[in-house]
Amino acid sequence: MPSSVMPMPSQAGGGSAPAAIAATGLRKSYGDKAVLGGVDLHVPQGTVFALLGPNGAGKTTAVKILSTLITPDAGRVRVAGHDLAGEAHRIRAAIGVTGQFSAVDGLITGEENMLLMADLHHLPRQEGRRTAAELLARFDLTDAAHKPASTYSGGMKRRLDIAMTLVAGPRIIFLDEPTTGLDPRSRHNMWQIIRGLVADGVTVFLTTQYLEEADELADRVAVLNNGRIVAEGTPEQLKRQIPGGHVRLRFTHPDTYRAAADALREVTRDDETLTLQIPSGGSQRELRAVLDRLDSTGVEADELTVHTPDLDDVFFALTGTTDPTAPAQPKETAR
Amino acid sequence: MSSTLSLAVRDSSTMLRRNLLHARRYPSLTLNLLLTPVVMLLLFVYVFGDVMSAGMGGGADRSAYIAYVVPGILMMTVGGTAVGTAVSVANDMTEGIIARFRTMAIHRPSILVGHVAGSVLQCLMSVLLVGAVAVAIGFRSTGATPLEWLAAFGLTALIALALTWIAVGMGLVSPNAEAASNNALPLVVLPLISSAFVPIDSMPGWFRPIAEYQPFTPAIETLRGLLLGTEIGHNGWLAVAWCTGLTVLGYVWSGRTFTKDPK
Numbered sequence: 001m002p003s004s005v006m007p008m009p010s011q012a013g014g015g016s017a018p019a020a021i022a023a024t025g026l027r028k029s030y031g032d033k034a035v036l037g038g039v040d041l042h043v044p045q046g047t048v049f050a051l052l053g054p055n056g057a058g059k060t061t062a063v064k065i066l067s068t069l070i071t072p073d074a075g076r077v078r079v080a081g082h083d084l085a086g087e088a089h090r091i092r093a094a095i096g097v098t099g100q101f102s103a104v105d106g107l108i109t110g111e112e113n114m115l116l117m118a119d120l121h122h123l124p125r126q127e128g129r130r131t132a133a134e135l136l137a138r139f140d141l142t143d144a145a146h147k148p149a150s151t152y153s154g155g156m157k158r159r160l161d162i163a164m165t166l167v168a169g170p171r172i173i174f175l176d177e178p179t180t181g182l183d184p185r186s187r188h189n190m191w192q193i194i195r196g197l198v199a200d201g202v203t204v205f206l207t208t209q210y211l212e213e214a215d216e217l218a219d220r221v222a223v224l225n226n227g228r229i230v231a232e233g234t235p236e237q238l239k240r241q242i243p244g245g246h247v248r249l250r251f252t253h254p255d256t257y258r259a260a261a262d263a264l265r266e267v268t269r270d271d272e273t274l275t276l277q278i279p280s281g282g283s284q285r286e287l288r289a290v291l292d293r294l295d296s297t298g299v300e301a302d303e304l305t306v307h308t309p310d311l312d313d314v315f316f317a318l319t320g321t322t323d324p325t326a327p328a329q330p331k332e333t334a335r
Numbered sequence: 336m337s338s339t340l341s342l343a344v345r346d347s348s349t350m351l352r353r354n355l356l357h358a359r360r361y362p363s364l365t366l367n368l369l370l371t372p373v374v375m376l377l378l379f380v381y382v383f384g385d386v387m388s389a390g391m392g393g394g395a396d397r398s399a400y401i402a403y404v405v406p407g408i409l410m411m412t413v414g415g416t417a418v419g420t421a422v423s424v425a426n427d428m429t430e431g432i433i434a435r436f437r438t439m440a441i442h443r444p445s446i447l448v449g450h451v452a453g454s455v456l457q458c459l460m461s462v463l464l465v466g467a468v469a470v471a472i473g474f475r476s477t478g479a480t481p482l483e484w485l486a487a488f489g490l491t492a493l494i495a496l497a498l499t500w501i502a503v504g505m506g507l508v509s510p511n512a513e514a515a516s517n518n519a520l521p522l523v524v525l526p527l528i529s530s531a532f533v534p535i536d537s538m539p540g541w542f543r544p545i546a547e548y549q550p551f552t553p554a555i556e557t558l559r560g561l562l563l564g565t566e567i568g569h570n571g572w573l574a575v576a577w578c579t580g581l582t583v584l585g586y587v588w589s590g591r592t593f594t595k596d597p598k
Contacts, residue, residue, distance in 0.1 A: 067438045070596040093440035103435035107357050119349040120441050148360075164435070 019078065020045045020172050020203035021066060026075035028061055035061045036072070037227040043220070045171075048194070048204040050218035052211065058227040059207035060100055063176045066205065067097045080172055096170030100177045102157040103164070106150030110141050110160050113149055117167040128167075135163040139193070155186030162193060173197060175206040179213060191216055211314070223318050230318045238314045245309050247290055249276045249301040256299045263297040264290065282308045339442070346442040350449020357423070358457055365457060368419045372412040372465045379404050379532060380472060387532065398473055405469045406558035407531025410551050412465045413495050414522040416458040417502040421522075424450055424506025425515035434597065447589050451499050458495040459488075477564045487561040493578040494554050498522055500585025507592040526551045550577035 021043040028036040035058045043049040053059050064070045066079060068088045077084035080094035097103070104113050111132060118128030136142050139159040144152060149160060158178065165173060178194065179187040194217055197204055208214055214221045215235045222232040231238055250273070251257035257274040261267055268277040280286045287306065294301065358365055379387065380401050388400035427433060427450070436446050466474075476484070502519055509515035528542075529551035535543055546552055553573035560567030 069434060069437055089440055092438055095438065097435065097438040099431055099434055103431035105353070105430065105432045107360055108353070112356065116349065116353055119352075120346060120436075120439060122345065 018045050018081070019043060020047075020080060021049070021205055022076075022078045023066065024076050026062065026065060026077065027073045028058075028065060028070070029073055035227050036065075039075070039224070039227070039229055041066075041222065041229075043203060043205055045203050046198075046201050047219040048198055048206065048217050050214035050221045051205070051207045051224055052209070052214045052221055053207070053224035054209060057224045059209075059224055060176055062224070063097075063099075063174050063205070063207055067095060067174045068092055069097075094171055096165035096168065096173045098158075098161045098165050098173070098175050098178060100180065102161045104149045104152075104157055104160050107148060109146050110136060110149055110152070111145040113160060113164055114167060117164045121168040123167070131167055135166055139163045155182050155189065158182060158186070158190060159193070162190075166197075170202070172203045172205070175204060177207055177209065179208070179210065187213075223314070225318065231314065239309045241314065241317075245279065245281050246307050247278045247280045247282070247287065248303075248305045248307060249278070249290075249294075250274060250303040250305075251276075251299075252302045256301075259297055260294060260299045260301065263293050263299070280306070282306045343442040343445060343448075346445035347448040347452065350445045351452045352449075354423075354449050354453030355456070358453060364419050364423070365461075368415045369412075369461050369464060371415050372408050372461075373468050375411060376404070376408045376465065376469060377472070379408070401469070401472065401474050402477070402563055403559075404532060405466075405474045406555045406562065407526055407529070407551075408469065409462055409465060409491060409558065410494065410529075410531060410555055411523065411526045412461050413458055413491065413498055414526050414551075416454060416461055416495070417498040417522045418516060418519040419457075420450065420454040420499050421502040421506040421509065421515040421519035422512045423454075424503050425509040426512050428507060428597075429511065437597070443593070444590060447503055447593060450503055451496070454499045454502070455492065455495045458499065459492060462491055462495075476562045479562050479564070483561045487558050490554065490557060490561070490574060490578075493575065493582075494550070497550070497578040497581035497585065500582050500589060502585075504585050504588040504592060507589055525549055526555075529555060531555055550574070550581065553577060 019042055021041060023039060023041040026036050026039040026041070027034070039058075039062060041049075041051075041062075051059050051062060061070070065072045065084075066077060068079075068084065068091050072084075079091045082090040082094070084091060104110075105116065108116070114132035114136060115128060118132055121128075123131060133142075136145050139162065141156065141160055141163065144156060149157065152160060162175075162178075175194070179190050182190060191213070194204060194206070198217075204217075206213075206217065218235060220233065221235055221238055222229050223238070224230070231241070233241075246268075249260060251260065252274065254274060257271075257276070261269055261276055264276065264278060266279060270277070278290055280290070380397065384397045384400050387404075388396055424447075433446065437443070479487075502522065505518040506515045509518050529546055529549060531551065535546045535552070538546055553570040554577065556565075556570040557567055557574045559565045560570065
């Protein structure tokens with residue numbers, strides 16, 4: 001869970017909390033291909049929202065529309081309280097965007113990139129220099145500040161990208177696949193950065209194809225597949241929808257295996273590998289019940305593993321169907 | 336809330352600084368574009384000069400041909416720089432930073448204005464350098480007053496402005512640098528088929544309209560008139576009209592293209 005200092009919003013989909021981002025019926029097609037087929041989104045202020053989906057699901061298109069880069073074919077969008085139709089300029093003043101492909105000027109140095117942002121945000125010269133220096137230090141780029149951005153590594157470019165986004169102190173930040181292509185260390189680094197933003201009360205809208213990432217960072221997750229939201233909720237809610245949790249017991253001796261299989265109810269047997277699978281949420285009580293039962297029959301498993309459902313299970317259950325256009329389930333109701 | 340105009344001026348000057356920074360960091364394109372007209376000048380004067388001047392009739396010699404050819408060479412300098420603009424605009428549009436600019440609350444046309452202002456400045460510097468080479472190898476004006484020199488420089492700036500806006504439009508509709516370079520080719524070919532190197536009445540009859548009805552011929556004839564004292568006639572107004580028309584066309588075309596959703 002993110003170390004958010006903001007209270008978790010208890011409502012879902014419209015209601016009292018002011019929405020930082022709200023979209024209804026978002027549609028976008030390129031030629032015959034419908035990229036977004038009617039998407040509704042609601043992101044309360046100060047929360048992290050993850051749009052999760054495979055390549056080509058329409059994530060980037062959604063970000064491009066919400067961040068005023070392209071116009072939707074249909075649908076209403078309000079960002080920071082302003083309507084996309086007619087008030088795009090006001091939206092732009094409130095948001096920061098870090099795209100999938102680094103939005104830095106490779107021909108000039110990191111520091112020059114930062115000062116360019118400061119100038120475009122009309123910061124006074126002194127303040128601009130100070131902000132640039134502070135952000136470069138915060139993102140560990142001070143040593144590379146005078147090198148052309150094109151010479152930066154992937155992780156450094158991404159950090160410079162976010163630093164540039166932060167120059168004006170936006171209240172809403174869009175991060176389009178912020179960790180795609182980064183090595184594990186840089187990815188964890190980026191997660192720390194995103195958590196830091198949230199701690200400052202910034203609303204973060206991020207897209208990712210990594211389920212782990214959405215689980216780590218997001219208050220709410222929407223799963224996008226073929227241009228439609230197929231599931232939405234907190235990571236916990238989504239995981240609960242998938243009955244994938246189980247305890248797995250492995251035995252080396254067939255007799256012990258059979259004794260255990262007889263003693264336990266509701267087991268899925270695998271006679272080849274001598275493994276038993278028992279549905280379980282993985283709680284201490286459920287585990288103890290299994291172990292007590294084994295103890296009472298006097299058998300001992302050679303290996304015990306607990307598998308809790310993760311977003312991967314959710315993801316494949318929702319998007320790996322033979323008919324991906326069918327809506328998986330209605331949006332969850334209030335908790 | 337600051338007025339739109341001050342926002343426009345401020346953002347445009349920021350974008351101009353960005354483009355000049357690019358030009359300073361990567362001068363190879365600029366130098367390349369500068370070298371071409373200088374080589375052309377030396378080639379036409381020292382290698383083809385005798386033949387070319389003989390073709391002009393009236394016992395013209397090499398020094399007379401220098402005078403004749405310099406205004407055309409200056410126009411080629413402007414055309415060449417404009418090709419460079421098309422290439423650098425096309426390159427720039429593939430950069431992620433442009434998408435960032437589009438999502439920022441800045442004066443949008445400033446992105447293009449920065450390119451144009453930077454290119455026109457570079458263009459005028461190139462024209463001054465090529466002009467200096469021309470003077471060094473013997474180009475002399477024929478009794479041109481300071482006002483006429485100034486007018487010649489002003490006309491060159493107008494042409495640079497017009498061709499640069501057209502080049503920006505060409506750069507915007509080109510998917511990459513190679514395509515931009517091809518699309519902008521007319522900007523260096525048109526001076527070759529104008530009155531830059533030989534008088535129009537020495538050309539075959541069927542070709543004369545092509546040479547006559549294009550922007551470079553009136554511009555070159557006007558420059559000749561200002562610097563060498565030849566007859567300007569209607570060419571002055573024609574040149575200014577071409578410049579104004581092309582500037583407006585390029586500005587509107589570029590603006591519309593840039594406002595469209597990026598792919």
